[in-house]
Protein backbone atom coordinates (compact mmCIF):
# COMPACT_ATOMS: atom_id res chain seq x y z
CA UNK A 1 0.00 0.00 0.00
CA UNK A 2 1.42 3.32 -1.02
CA UNK A 3 1.07 5.81 1.76
CA UNK A 4 3.17 8.53 3.19
CA UNK A 5 5.58 7.65 5.96
CA UNK A 6 4.92 9.61 9.10
CA UNK A 7 7.14 10.42 12.02
CA UNK A 8 5.66 10.11 15.46
CA UNK A 9 6.18 13.50 17.04
CA UNK A 10 4.82 12.67 20.45
CA UNK A 11 3.96 16.25 21.26
CA UNK A 12 0.65 17.01 19.65
CA UNK A 13 -0.78 13.51 19.83
CA UNK A 14 -1.27 11.15 16.94
CA UNK A 15 -3.76 8.69 15.53
CA UNK A 16 -3.19 4.96 15.66
CA UNK A 17 -4.33 3.66 12.28
CA UNK A 18 -5.60 0.09 12.17
CA UNK A 19 -5.30 -1.77 8.87
CA UNK A 20 -8.28 -4.09 9.19
CA UNK A 21 -7.19 -6.10 6.18
CA UNK A 22 -4.14 -7.23 8.17
CA UNK A 23 -5.27 -7.35 11.79
CA UNK A 24 -6.03 -10.87 12.93
CA UNK A 25 -7.28 -9.94 16.36
CA UNK A 26 -4.49 -11.36 18.48
CA UNK A 27 -5.04 -8.58 20.96
CA UNK A 28 -1.50 -7.52 21.75
CA UNK A 29 -2.24 -3.86 21.09
CA UNK A 30 -5.30 -3.95 23.33
CA UNK A 31 -3.07 -5.02 26.22
CA UNK A 32 -0.50 -2.30 25.61
CA UNK A 33 -3.11 0.42 25.16
CA UNK A 34 -5.82 -0.65 27.55
CA UNK A 35 -7.09 2.88 28.10
CA UNK A 36 -7.56 3.49 24.40
CA UNK A 37 -8.46 0.05 23.10
CA UNK A 38 -10.97 -2.55 24.21
CA UNK A 39 -11.36 -5.98 22.60
CA UNK A 40 -14.61 -6.90 20.90
CA UNK A 41 -16.19 -10.33 21.16
CA UNK A 42 -14.03 -11.63 18.30
CA UNK A 43 -10.79 -10.21 19.71
CA UNK A 44 -10.43 -7.19 17.42
CA UNK A 45 -9.36 -3.82 18.82
CA UNK A 46 -12.25 -1.49 19.63
CA UNK A 47 -11.55 2.19 20.21
CA UNK A 48 -12.81 3.46 23.56
CA UNK A 49 -14.18 6.68 22.15
CA UNK A 50 -17.81 7.56 22.35
CA UNK A 51 -18.06 11.01 20.92
CA UNK A 52 -20.16 12.05 18.01
CA UNK A 53 -22.70 10.16 16.00
CA UNK A 54 -22.30 6.60 14.82
CA UNK A 55 -21.43 7.84 11.33
CA UNK A 56 -18.98 10.52 12.39
CA UNK A 57 -16.75 8.16 14.31
CA UNK A 58 -13.61 7.05 12.60
CA UNK A 59 -12.78 3.92 14.51
CA UNK A 60 -9.92 2.98 12.22
CA UNK A 61 -7.89 5.94 13.48
CA UNK A 62 -7.71 5.96 17.25
CA UNK A 63 -6.62 9.19 19.01
CA UNK A 64 -3.52 8.57 21.15
CA UNK A 65 -2.81 11.09 23.92
CA UNK A 66 0.71 12.44 24.34
CA UNK A 67 1.49 10.32 27.40
CA UNK A 68 0.65 7.13 25.52
CA UNK A 69 2.90 7.73 22.52
CA UNK A 70 5.52 5.28 23.71
CA UNK A 71 3.00 2.54 24.34
CA UNK A 72 1.49 3.19 20.92
CA UNK A 73 4.92 3.04 19.28
CA UNK A 74 5.51 -0.30 21.05
CA UNK A 75 2.21 -1.62 19.74
CA UNK A 76 3.18 -0.59 16.21
CA UNK A 77 6.53 -2.35 16.55
CA UNK A 78 5.17 -5.48 18.19
CA UNK A 79 1.96 -6.14 16.23
CA UNK A 80 2.74 -9.55 14.73
CA UNK A 81 1.13 -8.72 11.38
CA UNK A 82 2.17 -5.04 11.01
CA UNK A 83 -1.43 -3.88 11.08
CA UNK A 84 -0.72 -0.69 13.00
CA UNK A 85 0.82 2.64 12.11
CA UNK A 86 0.94 6.09 13.68
CA UNK A 87 -0.29 8.99 11.61
CA UNK A 88 -0.48 12.67 12.53
CA UNK A 89 -3.83 14.13 13.47
CA UNK A 90 -5.25 15.96 10.49
CA UNK B 91 -35.41 -9.10 -11.51
CA UNK B 92 -36.53 -7.91 -14.92
CA UNK B 93 -35.62 -4.35 -15.56
CA UNK B 94 -36.16 -3.05 -19.03
CA UNK B 95 -34.72 0.28 -19.95
CA UNK B 96 -37.66 2.24 -21.17
CA UNK B 97 -37.11 5.38 -23.14
CA UNK B 98 -37.52 8.41 -20.95
CA UNK B 99 -40.93 9.94 -21.61
CA UNK B 100 -40.84 12.15 -24.68
CA UNK B 101 -41.23 15.31 -22.66
CA UNK B 102 -39.11 14.16 -19.76
CA UNK B 103 -40.31 12.60 -16.57
CA UNK B 104 -42.54 14.60 -14.26
CA UNK B 105 -40.40 16.93 -12.23
CA UNK B 106 -40.55 20.09 -10.15
CA UNK B 107 -39.43 22.50 -12.83
CA UNK B 108 -39.13 22.92 -16.56
CA UNK B 109 -36.41 24.84 -18.32
CA UNK B 110 -37.05 27.83 -20.55
CA UNK B 111 -36.47 27.02 -24.20
CA UNK B 112 -32.73 27.53 -24.66
CA UNK B 113 -31.22 29.33 -27.62
CA UNK B 114 -29.41 27.20 -30.21
CA UNK B 115 -25.63 27.09 -29.96
CA UNK B 116 -23.21 27.31 -32.86
CA UNK B 117 -23.80 24.54 -35.36
CA UNK B 118 -27.53 24.50 -34.72
CA UNK B 119 -27.25 22.36 -31.58
CA UNK B 120 -30.07 23.04 -29.13
CA UNK B 121 -29.36 22.32 -25.45
CA UNK B 122 -31.85 19.73 -24.16
CA UNK B 123 -34.81 21.62 -22.72
CA UNK B 124 -36.60 18.91 -20.73
CA UNK B 125 -35.74 16.19 -18.24
CA UNK B 126 -34.75 13.98 -21.18
CA UNK B 127 -31.09 14.92 -21.38
CA UNK B 128 -28.83 11.91 -21.45
CA UNK B 129 -30.79 9.60 -23.75
CA UNK B 130 -31.56 11.93 -26.65
CA UNK B 131 -29.41 10.25 -29.29
CA UNK B 132 -31.46 8.13 -31.69
CA UNK B 133 -28.97 5.28 -31.38
CA UNK B 134 -25.61 4.67 -29.67
CA UNK B 135 -23.49 5.66 -32.68
CA UNK B 136 -21.04 8.54 -32.72
CA UNK B 137 -22.96 10.14 -35.61
CA UNK B 138 -26.24 10.16 -33.67
CA UNK B 139 -24.43 11.51 -30.62
CA UNK B 140 -22.83 14.37 -32.57
CA UNK B 141 -26.10 15.18 -34.27
CA UNK B 142 -27.87 15.77 -30.96
CA UNK B 143 -25.17 17.16 -28.70
CA UNK B 144 -22.67 18.66 -31.14
CA UNK B 145 -18.90 18.46 -30.69
CA UNK B 146 -17.27 18.54 -27.28
CA UNK B 147 -15.58 21.89 -26.67
CA UNK B 148 -11.79 21.77 -26.21
CA UNK B 149 -10.47 22.01 -22.65
CA UNK B 150 -8.14 25.00 -22.88
CA UNK B 151 -8.44 26.12 -19.28
CA UNK B 152 -8.78 23.17 -16.89
CA UNK B 153 -9.67 25.46 -13.99
CA UNK B 154 -12.52 26.99 -15.97
CA UNK B 155 -14.17 23.59 -16.38
CA UNK B 156 -13.57 22.71 -12.72
CA UNK B 157 -15.26 25.98 -11.84
CA UNK B 158 -18.19 25.30 -14.14
CA UNK B 159 -18.63 21.90 -12.50
CA UNK B 160 -18.49 23.60 -9.09
CA UNK B 161 -21.21 26.04 -10.09
CA UNK B 162 -23.32 23.19 -11.46
CA UNK B 163 -23.39 21.46 -8.07
CA UNK B 164 -22.94 18.05 -9.74
CA UNK B 165 -22.49 15.24 -7.22
CA UNK B 166 -21.05 11.78 -7.91
CA UNK B 167 -23.57 9.23 -9.17
CA UNK B 168 -21.83 6.04 -8.06
CA UNK B 169 -23.34 5.95 -4.60
CA UNK B 170 -21.24 8.01 -2.23
CA UNK B 171 -22.34 11.30 -3.80
CA UNK B 172 -19.08 13.21 -3.35
CA UNK B 173 -18.89 16.64 -4.89
CA UNK B 174 -17.38 16.17 -8.34
CA UNK B 175 -15.47 19.44 -8.56
CA UNK B 176 -13.77 18.79 -5.21
CA UNK B 177 -12.41 15.47 -6.44
CA UNK B 178 -11.18 17.08 -9.67
CA UNK B 179 -9.56 19.92 -7.74
CA UNK B 180 -7.96 17.50 -5.26
CA UNK B 181 -6.35 15.45 -8.03
CA UNK B 182 -5.19 18.61 -9.82
CA UNK B 183 -3.68 19.96 -6.60
CA UNK B 184 -1.96 16.76 -5.54
CA UNK B 185 -0.57 16.19 -9.05
CA UNK B 186 0.93 19.69 -8.93
CA UNK B 187 2.23 19.06 -5.41
CA UNK B 188 3.86 15.68 -6.12
CA UNK B 189 5.45 16.93 -9.29
CA UNK B 190 6.86 20.02 -7.61
CA UNK B 191 8.21 17.89 -4.76
CA UNK B 192 9.75 15.43 -7.20
CA UNK B 193 11.37 18.13 -9.29
CA UNK B 194 12.80 19.73 -6.18
CA UNK B 195 14.19 16.44 -4.95
CA UNK B 196 16.39 15.98 -7.96
CA UNK B 197 14.75 15.08 -11.24
CA UNK B 198 12.70 12.06 -10.27
CA UNK B 199 10.05 11.14 -12.80
CA UNK B 200 6.86 13.10 -12.49
CA UNK B 201 3.71 11.28 -11.51
CA UNK B 202 0.96 11.49 -14.03
CA UNK B 203 -2.49 11.10 -12.57
CA UNK B 204 -4.73 8.13 -13.32
CA UNK B 205 -8.29 8.71 -14.50
CA UNK B 206 -10.89 5.96 -14.27
CA UNK B 207 -14.51 5.80 -15.38
CA UNK B 208 -16.33 3.40 -13.09
CA UNK B 209 -19.24 1.47 -14.60
CA UNK B 210 -18.81 -1.73 -12.60
CA UNK B 211 -22.26 -1.32 -11.01
CA UNK B 212 -21.88 -3.92 -8.26
CA UNK B 213 -25.27 -3.02 -6.81
CA UNK B 214 -27.60 -5.85 -7.90
CA UNK B 215 -30.65 -3.54 -8.05
CA UNK B 216 -29.01 -1.01 -10.37
CA UNK B 217 -29.08 -1.10 -14.17
CA UNK B 218 -28.60 2.57 -14.90
CA UNK B 219 -24.87 2.48 -15.63
CA UNK B 220 -25.27 -0.43 -18.03
CA UNK B 221 -28.20 1.35 -19.71
CA UNK B 222 -26.21 4.53 -20.03
CA UNK B 223 -23.23 2.72 -21.55
CA UNK B 224 -25.45 0.94 -24.04
CA UNK B 225 -27.52 3.98 -24.97
CA UNK B 226 -25.17 6.94 -24.54
CA UNK B 227 -21.59 5.62 -24.56
CA UNK B 228 -20.21 8.70 -26.27
CA UNK B 229 -21.30 11.01 -23.48
CA UNK B 230 -19.34 8.78 -21.09
CA UNK B 231 -16.28 8.93 -23.35
CA UNK B 232 -16.56 12.72 -23.72
CA UNK B 233 -16.74 13.11 -19.95
CA UNK B 234 -13.84 10.76 -19.29
CA UNK B 235 -11.58 12.51 -21.81
CA UNK B 236 -12.57 15.89 -20.36
CA UNK B 237 -11.57 14.71 -16.86
CA UNK B 238 -8.27 13.41 -18.24
CA UNK B 239 -7.62 16.76 -19.94
CA UNK B 240 -8.44 18.66 -16.76
CA UNK B 241 -5.97 16.78 -14.58
CA UNK B 242 -3.31 16.38 -17.28
CA UNK B 243 -3.62 12.67 -18.02
CA UNK B 244 -3.02 11.46 -21.56
CA UNK B 245 -4.83 8.18 -21.11
CA UNK B 246 -7.80 6.91 -19.17
CA UNK B 247 -9.39 3.63 -18.18
CA UNK B 248 -12.95 2.37 -18.15
CA UNK B 249 -13.58 -0.17 -15.40
CA UNK B 250 -16.93 -1.62 -16.34
CA UNK B 251 -19.27 -4.61 -16.26
CA UNK B 252 -19.10 -7.20 -19.04
CA UNK B 253 -22.18 -5.75 -20.78
CA UNK B 254 -20.81 -2.24 -20.41
CA UNK B 255 -17.44 -3.31 -21.85
CA UNK B 256 -19.00 -4.54 -25.10
CA UNK B 257 -20.91 -1.31 -25.60
CA UNK B 258 -17.95 0.86 -24.71
CA UNK B 259 -15.51 -1.02 -26.98
CA UNK B 260 -17.86 -0.59 -29.91
CA UNK B 261 -18.18 3.12 -29.21
CA UNK B 262 -14.43 3.64 -28.67
CA UNK B 263 -13.67 2.01 -32.02
CA UNK B 264 -15.79 4.65 -33.73
CA UNK B 265 -13.64 7.61 -32.80
CA UNK B 266 -9.96 8.51 -33.10
CA UNK B 267 -9.59 9.64 -29.49
CA UNK B 268 -11.04 6.29 -28.38
CA UNK B 269 -7.57 4.78 -28.64
CA UNK B 270 -6.56 6.67 -25.51
CA UNK B 271 -9.02 4.74 -23.38
CA UNK B 272 -8.42 1.21 -22.12
CA UNK B 273 -11.32 -1.01 -21.09
CA UNK B 274 -10.99 -3.27 -18.04
CA UNK B 275 -13.77 -5.69 -17.17
CA UNK B 276 -14.76 -5.63 -13.50
CA UNK B 277 -15.62 -8.92 -11.83
CA UNK B 278 -19.11 -9.31 -10.38
CA UNK B 279 -19.50 -8.50 -6.72
CA UNK B 280 -20.97 -5.92 -4.41
CA UNK B 281 -17.74 -4.32 -3.21
CA UNK B 282 -15.68 -4.58 -6.43
CA UNK B 283 -16.71 -1.07 -7.50
CA UNK B 284 -15.58 0.61 -4.28
CA UNK B 285 -12.99 3.21 -5.25
CA UNK B 286 -10.01 1.61 -3.49
CA UNK B 287 -11.07 -1.76 -4.95
CA UNK B 288 -10.95 -0.18 -8.41
CA UNK B 289 -7.44 1.13 -7.70
CA UNK B 290 -6.43 -2.29 -6.41
CA UNK B 291 -7.86 -3.99 -9.50
CA UNK B 292 -5.93 -1.74 -11.87
CA UNK B 293 -2.70 -2.10 -9.90
CA UNK B 294 -2.75 -5.71 -8.74
CA UNK B 295 -5.62 -7.33 -10.61
CA UNK B 296 -7.56 -8.02 -7.43
CA UNK B 297 -10.84 -6.19 -6.99
CA UNK B 298 -11.01 -5.95 -3.23
CA UNK B 299 -10.94 -2.73 -1.21
CA UNK B 300 -7.66 -1.84 0.45
CA UNK B 301 -6.45 -0.06 3.52
CA UNK B 302 -5.78 3.64 3.09
CA UNK B 303 -4.81 6.59 5.24
CA UNK B 304 -4.74 9.13 2.44
CA UNK B 305 -7.35 9.69 -0.22
CA UNK B 306 -6.97 8.21 -3.70
CA UNK B 307 -6.70 11.73 -5.09
CA UNK B 308 -3.34 11.87 -3.35
CA UNK B 309 -2.11 8.32 -3.70
CA UNK B 310 -4.01 5.70 -5.66
CA UNK B 311 -2.88 3.38 -8.44
CA UNK B 312 0.91 2.86 -8.07
CA UNK B 313 1.06 5.85 -5.76
CA UNK B 314 -0.24 8.19 -8.45
CA UNK B 315 -3.04 10.71 -7.87
CA UNK B 316 -6.15 8.82 -8.94
CA UNK B 317 -9.55 10.09 -10.02
CA UNK B 318 -12.40 7.58 -10.06
CA UNK B 319 -15.73 8.83 -11.39
CA UNK B 320 -18.93 6.95 -12.06
CA UNK B 321 -19.99 6.73 -15.73
CA UNK B 322 -23.21 8.73 -15.20
CA UNK B 323 -21.17 11.44 -13.51
CA UNK B 324 -18.98 11.56 -16.62
CA UNK B 325 -21.97 11.79 -18.96
CA UNK B 326 -23.44 14.64 -16.90
CA UNK B 327 -20.06 16.37 -16.93
CA UNK B 328 -19.92 16.09 -20.73
CA UNK B 329 -23.20 18.03 -20.89
CA UNK B 330 -22.04 20.65 -18.39
CA UNK B 331 -18.87 21.19 -20.46
CA UNK B 332 -21.08 21.86 -23.50
CA UNK B 333 -24.05 23.76 -22.13
CA UNK B 334 -22.82 25.20 -18.81
CA UNK B 335 -23.74 25.19 -15.15
CA UNK B 336 -26.77 27.47 -15.48
CA UNK B 337 -28.29 25.13 -18.04
CA UNK B 338 -27.56 22.16 -15.76
CA UNK B 339 -29.34 23.83 -12.86
CA UNK B 340 -32.36 24.81 -14.94
CA UNK B 341 -33.93 21.48 -14.00
CA UNK B 342 -34.14 20.00 -10.55
CA UNK B 343 -34.03 21.88 -7.26
CA UNK B 344 -31.55 24.18 -5.55
CA UNK B 345 -30.16 21.26 -3.50
CA UNK B 346 -30.53 18.59 -6.15
CA UNK B 347 -29.81 20.30 -9.46
CA UNK B 348 -29.98 18.59 -12.84
CA UNK B 349 -31.29 15.17 -13.66
CA UNK B 350 -30.51 11.78 -12.23
CA UNK B 351 -30.82 8.32 -13.76
CA UNK B 352 -32.69 5.91 -11.51
CA UNK B 353 -33.48 2.21 -11.63
CA UNK B 354 -36.95 1.29 -10.40
CA UNK B 355 -37.57 -2.38 -9.67
CA UNK B 356 -39.61 -4.69 -7.48
CA UNK B 357 -43.40 -4.51 -7.17
CA UNK B 358 -44.10 -2.10 -10.01
CA UNK B 359 -45.87 -2.77 -13.31
CA UNK B 360 -42.99 -1.53 -15.41
CA UNK B 361 -39.54 -1.87 -13.84
CA UNK B 362 -37.32 0.56 -15.70
CA UNK B 363 -34.37 2.87 -15.92
CA UNK B 364 -35.61 6.43 -16.11
CA UNK B 365 -34.10 9.92 -16.07
CA UNK B 366 -35.80 12.19 -13.54
CA UNK B 367 -35.33 15.73 -12.29
CA UNK B 368 -33.36 16.04 -9.04
CA UNK B 369 -35.66 16.34 -6.04
CA UNK B 370 -38.62 14.60 -7.72
CA UNK B 371 -40.95 13.10 -5.08
CA UNK B 372 -40.48 9.36 -4.74
CA UNK B 373 -44.19 8.71 -5.27
CA UNK B 374 -44.12 10.52 -8.62
CA UNK B 375 -41.35 8.22 -9.84
CA UNK B 376 -43.10 5.09 -8.58
CA UNK B 377 -46.46 6.15 -10.03
CA UNK B 378 -44.82 6.68 -13.43
CA UNK B 379 -43.69 3.06 -13.34
CA UNK B 380 -47.17 1.88 -12.43
CA UNK B 381 -49.06 3.69 -15.16
CA UNK B 382 -46.69 3.01 -18.00
CA UNK B 383 -47.25 -0.75 -17.79
CA UNK B 384 -48.57 -1.95 -21.15
CA UNK B 385 -50.44 1.02 -22.52
CA UNK B 386 -53.33 2.63 -20.70
CA UNK B 387 -55.96 0.38 -19.25
CA UNK B 388 -59.28 1.00 -21.08
CA UNK B 389 -61.08 1.08 -17.74
CA UNK B 390 -58.81 3.94 -16.66
CA UNK B 391 -59.59 5.89 -19.80
CA UNK B 392 -63.30 5.69 -19.13
CA UNK B 393 -62.72 6.78 -15.58
CA UNK B 394 -62.38 10.53 -15.03
CA UNK B 395 -59.96 10.07 -12.10
CA UNK B 396 -57.23 12.67 -12.12
CA UNK B 397 -53.52 12.02 -11.87
CA UNK B 398 -53.34 12.35 -8.10
CA UNK B 399 -56.03 9.74 -7.59
CA UNK B 400 -54.34 7.48 -10.06
CA UNK B 401 -51.03 7.90 -8.21
CA UNK B 402 -52.70 7.20 -4.87
CA UNK B 403 -54.33 4.10 -6.33
CA UNK B 404 -51.06 2.87 -7.80
CA UNK B 405 -49.26 3.42 -4.50
CA UNK B 406 -51.84 1.53 -2.45
CA UNK B 407 -50.04 -1.70 -3.36
CA UNK B 408 -46.72 -0.39 -1.95
CA UNK B 409 -45.48 -1.35 1.51
CA UNK B 410 -42.15 0.46 1.40
CA UNK B 411 -39.46 1.63 -1.00
CA UNK B 412 -35.78 0.87 -0.53
CA UNK B 413 -33.86 3.91 -1.70
CA UNK B 414 -30.13 3.97 -2.37
CA UNK B 415 -29.78 0.24 -2.86
CA UNK B 416 -28.63 -2.40 -0.41
CA UNK B 417 -26.59 0.19 1.48
CA UNK B 418 -29.58 2.50 1.55
CA UNK B 419 -32.68 2.70 3.68
CA UNK B 420 -36.41 1.94 3.60
CA UNK B 421 -39.00 4.67 3.26
CA UNK B 422 -42.41 3.39 4.46
CA UNK B 423 -45.48 3.80 2.25
CA UNK B 424 -46.90 6.69 4.27
CA UNK B 425 -43.85 8.87 3.56
CA UNK B 426 -43.50 8.52 -0.21
CA UNK B 427 -44.03 12.24 -0.81
CA UNK B 428 -40.39 12.60 0.24
CA UNK B 429 -38.23 14.10 -2.53
CA UNK B 430 -35.29 12.22 -3.97
CA UNK B 431 -32.79 14.44 -2.17
CA UNK B 432 -29.91 13.85 0.17
CA UNK B 433 -31.28 16.05 2.96
CA UNK B 434 -34.84 14.71 2.86
CA UNK B 435 -33.76 11.06 2.75
CA UNK B 436 -31.17 11.25 5.50
CA UNK B 437 -33.64 10.58 8.36
CA UNK B 438 -34.42 7.23 6.69
CA UNK B 439 -30.77 6.22 6.42
CA UNK B 440 -31.33 6.52 2.67
CA UNK B 441 -29.64 8.63 0.00
CA UNK B 442 -30.18 9.26 -3.72
CA UNK B 443 -26.83 7.49 -4.16
CA UNK B 444 -26.73 5.44 -7.33
CA UNK B 445 -30.44 6.07 -7.92
CA UNK B 446 -31.84 2.72 -6.86
CA UNK B 447 -35.53 2.46 -5.94
CA UNK B 448 -36.76 -1.01 -5.02
CA UNK B 449 -40.46 -1.31 -4.32
CA UNK B 450 -41.73 -3.79 -1.74
CA UNK B 451 -45.39 -4.60 -2.36
CA UNK B 452 -48.00 -5.12 0.32
CA UNK B 453 -47.71 -8.86 -0.34
CA UNK B 454 -44.12 -8.97 0.97
CA UNK B 455 -42.85 -9.02 4.54
CA UNK B 456 -40.38 -6.19 5.12
CA UNK B 457 -38.42 -8.08 7.76
CA UNK B 458 -38.09 -11.19 5.64
CA UNK B 459 -36.94 -9.17 2.62
CA UNK B 460 -34.49 -7.23 4.78
CA UNK B 461 -33.11 -10.41 6.33
CA UNK B 462 -32.48 -11.85 2.86
CA UNK B 463 -30.68 -8.69 1.78
CA UNK B 464 -28.62 -8.63 5.00
CA UNK B 465 -27.60 -12.25 4.41
CA UNK B 466 -26.60 -11.39 0.86
CA UNK B 467 -24.53 -8.44 2.09
CA UNK B 468 -22.82 -10.57 4.72
CA UNK B 469 -21.88 -12.99 1.94
CA UNK B 470 -20.45 -10.15 -0.15
CA UNK B 471 -17.78 -9.26 2.40
CA UNK B 472 -14.39 -9.35 0.71
CA UNK B 473 -13.36 -11.41 3.77
CA UNK B 474 -10.35 -9.28 4.62
CA UNK B 475 -11.38 -7.57 7.83
CA UNK B 476 -12.22 -9.57 10.92
CA UNK B 477 -15.05 -7.37 12.12
CA UNK B 478 -16.74 -7.52 8.72
CA UNK B 479 -16.22 -11.27 8.39
CA UNK B 480 -17.63 -11.98 11.87
CA UNK B 481 -19.98 -9.08 12.52
CA UNK B 482 -22.03 -9.00 9.31
CA UNK B 483 -23.13 -12.65 9.44
CA UNK B 484 -23.89 -12.25 13.16
CA UNK B 485 -26.08 -9.23 12.43
CA UNK B 486 -27.80 -10.94 9.50
CA UNK B 487 -28.42 -14.00 11.65
CA UNK B 488 -30.20 -12.06 14.40
CA UNK B 489 -32.31 -10.26 11.80
CA UNK B 490 -33.27 -13.59 10.23
CA UNK B 491 -34.39 -14.87 13.63
CA UNK B 492 -36.57 -11.79 13.99
CA UNK B 493 -37.93 -12.37 10.47
CA UNK B 494 -38.68 -16.00 11.37
CA UNK B 495 -40.76 -14.79 14.37
CA UNK B 496 -38.56 -16.11 17.17
CA UNK B 497 -40.27 -14.84 20.29
CA UNK B 498 -37.20 -13.30 21.84
CA UNK B 499 -37.67 -9.67 22.92
CA UNK B 500 -33.89 -9.12 23.04
CA UNK B 501 -33.44 -9.48 19.25
CA UNK B 502 -33.95 -5.82 18.20
CA UNK B 503 -31.52 -4.53 20.83
CA UNK B 504 -28.97 -7.13 19.75
CA UNK B 505 -29.26 -5.98 16.13
CA UNK B 506 -28.69 -2.38 17.21
CA UNK B 507 -25.68 -3.41 19.32
CA UNK B 508 -24.07 -5.33 16.44
CA UNK B 509 -24.77 -2.53 13.97
CA UNK B 510 -23.03 -0.11 16.31
CA UNK B 511 -20.15 -2.53 16.85
CA UNK B 512 -19.30 -3.03 13.15
CA UNK B 513 -19.71 0.58 12.01
CA UNK B 514 -16.43 2.25 11.04
CA UNK B 515 -14.40 -0.90 11.61
CA UNK B 516 -13.55 -2.15 8.15
CA UNK B 517 -11.24 -0.99 5.39
CA UNK B 518 -14.19 0.01 3.27
CA UNK B 519 -17.69 1.22 4.08
CA UNK B 520 -19.36 -2.17 3.58
CA UNK B 521 -19.91 -2.74 7.32
CA UNK B 522 -21.25 0.82 7.71
CA UNK B 523 -23.63 0.52 4.78
CA UNK B 524 -24.87 -2.88 5.91
CA UNK B 525 -25.43 -1.62 9.45
CA UNK B 526 -27.31 1.41 8.17
CA UNK B 527 -29.57 -0.76 6.02
CA UNK B 528 -30.32 -3.18 8.86
CA UNK B 529 -31.13 -0.32 11.26
CA UNK B 530 -33.45 1.24 8.69
CA UNK B 531 -35.39 -2.02 8.41
CA UNK B 532 -36.02 -1.97 12.19
CA UNK B 533 -37.32 1.59 11.96
CA UNK B 534 -39.40 1.33 8.79
CA UNK B 535 -41.01 -1.94 9.85
CA UNK B 536 -41.40 -1.29 13.56
CA UNK B 537 -45.01 -2.47 13.71
CA UNK B 538 -43.90 -5.68 12.02
CA UNK B 539 -41.10 -6.03 14.57
CA UNK B 540 -43.68 -5.91 17.38
CA UNK B 541 -45.94 -8.39 15.60
CA UNK B 542 -43.08 -10.79 14.89
CA UNK B 543 -42.01 -10.75 18.52
CA UNK B 544 -45.54 -11.89 19.37
CA UNK B 545 -45.25 -14.65 16.79
CA UNK B 546 -47.47 -12.94 14.23
CA UNK B 547 -46.78 -11.52 10.78
CA UNK B 548 -48.92 -9.00 8.92
CA UNK B 549 -48.27 -10.75 5.64
CA UNK B 550 -47.98 -14.42 6.50
CA UNK B 551 -50.44 -14.39 9.40
Ligand code: SF4
Nearest residue numbers: 023024026027029079
Ligand atom coordinates in the same frame (compact mmCIF):
# COMPACT_ATOMS: atom_id res chain seq x y z
S1 SF4 C 1 -1.67 -6.34 17.77
FE1 SF4 C 1 -2.03 -6.23 15.59
S2 SF4 C 1 -3.02 -8.18 15.05
FE2 SF4 C 1 -3.14 -7.93 17.27
S3 SF4 C 1 -5.14 -7.03 17.61
FE3 SF4 C 1 -3.66 -5.37 17.54
S4 SF4 C 1 -3.65 -4.74 15.43
FE4 SF4 C 1 -4.66 -6.71 15.46
Ligand code: SF4
Nearest residue numbers: 472474475478516518
Ligand atom coordinates in the same frame (compact mmCIF):
# COMPACT_ATOMS: atom_id res chain seq x y z
S1 SF4 D 1 -14.81 -4.09 5.38
FE1 SF4 D 1 -15.51 -6.05 4.58
S2 SF4 D 1 -15.91 -5.70 2.43
FE2 SF4 D 1 -14.69 -3.96 3.15
S3 SF4 D 1 -12.56 -4.52 2.76
FE3 SF4 D 1 -12.99 -5.23 4.80
S4 SF4 D 1 -13.70 -7.35 4.59
FE4 SF4 D 1 -13.79 -6.39 2.58
